[in-house]
Amino acid sequence: MSSGFAEPAPGGGVQLGESLTLPVPETLHGIYAVALAEPPADPRELAREQVARRVAPPLRDLVLGMLASPMLTLDLRATGAFPPLPSDLLGLYGATAADLAAVASATHLLAVRAAYRPGWPPAHEWAARAVAGAVGAETGAPVVDVFTPQVLAPARLAESLPGPDGEIRLTDWMLLPHTAGPHGFWFTTKGLARFGLPELQTEHVPPALVEPWGRLLNGLARRVLDLWLDELPAGEQPLVVDLPELVSVGLQDVAAAQGVAEPMRREVSVRLRQDTVDGEPVLTVLAAEDGPDRLESLCTALFGAQDAV
Numbered sequence: 001m002s003s004g005f006a007e008p009a010p011g012g013g014v015q016l017g018e019s020l021t022l023p024v025p026e027t028l029h030g031i032y033a034v035a036l037a038e039p040p041a042d043p044r045e046l047a048r049e050q051v052a053r054r055v056a057p058p059l060r061d062l063v064l065g066m067l068a069s070p071m072l073t074l075d076l077r078a079t080g081a082f083p084p085l086p087s088d089l090l091g092l093y094g095a096t097a098a099d100l101a102a103v104a105s106a107t108h109l110l111a112v113r114a115a116y117r118p119g120w121p122p123a124h125e126w127a128a129r130a131v132a133g134a135v136g137a138e139t140g141a142p143v144v145d146v147f148t149p150q151v152l153a154p155a156r157l158a159e160s161l162p163g164p165d166g167e168i169r170l171t172d173w174m175l176l177p178h179t180a181g182p183h184g185f186w187f188t189t190k191g192l193a194r195f196g197l198p199e200l201q202t203e204h205v206p207p208a209l210v211e212p213w214g215r216l217l218n219g220l221a222r223r224v225l226d227l228w229l230d231e232l233p234a235g236e237q238p239l240v241v242d243l244p245e246l247v248s249v250g251l252q253d254v255a256a257a258q259g260v261a262e263p264m265r266r267e268v269s270v271r272l273r274q275d276t277v278d279g280e281p282v283l284t285v286l287a288a289e290d291g292p293d294r295l296e297s298l299c300t301a302l303f304g305a306q307d308a309v
Helices: 043-054 059-067 087-092 097-105 123-139 154-160 207-230 251-257 294-303
Strands: 019-023 028-036 072-078 108-116 143-145 150-152 178-181 184-188 199-205 240-244 246-250 267-277 280-287
Touching: 019 267, 028 123, 043 059, 043 072, 043 123, 059 123, 072 123, 087 097, 097 150, 108 123, 123 143, 123 154, 150 154, 178 199, 178 207, 184 207, 199 207, 199 267, 207 240, 207 246, 207 251, 207 267, 207 280, 207 294, 240 246, 246 251, 251 294, 267 294, 280 294
Parallel strands: 199 280
Antiparallel strands: 019 240, 028 108, 028 143, 072 108, 143 150, 178 184, 184 199, 246 267, 267 280
């Protein structure tokens, strides 16, 4: 299915060193839940009408095409027929008390599921989120991104969808939770798996570097996604993709993850290592060279001494 959208521009910079071989999933899935106070008579017709009214082209054409195919399904059931939504995590990731009350009091859930191949565009995510958002906007029902999990406010959901040029802000599709430990903070992205990639993680981040290291990881996620998509051209799906072990990440990547431009081309290099956490593949982010204060040195080199700490 052609989206008519341009592919995102890959990041620049030189990648050196060994390669990491990553498997390419056969299919990716986007799943959203709409927590309804009253069930609609015909969910698919409601979705079709609201997408046609609320979603602008060319995204509208992609979503309507998915709706008319087996790649997007709508499953309406009483709430007790589904596993309960994780209210504790929803609250942790920003749901308001009103959101949680609406989810708890919902009589029915509409599960919106879409499947698509890896590559660009991520039609499974765009279509499922757009359909759930259109139904939620018409019914006043909360929309839950099951992957994160988060309740998506209507305005935020609408802003996260691609515009006419097909560009998105990666930070609208990815969280960066971090947890304190005895030797510093543990960071992990939550969103790269939407595109078929392992998530990124870093251990033992000093407390003073939480903010700059988070910015660096956002930029690195954007750079790694660009490299991944370069290896998945339209109409082709290899079994594996080789990514460089050493990756440069720059201020332009940090800005691009936020959907803005940055003229300065300052970059640093990091090393990726393939690991497994709880049975899931991850890419551990390390300094390219060992040494004392190596993470602080990276942040200082990229952002400057004043902004690094």
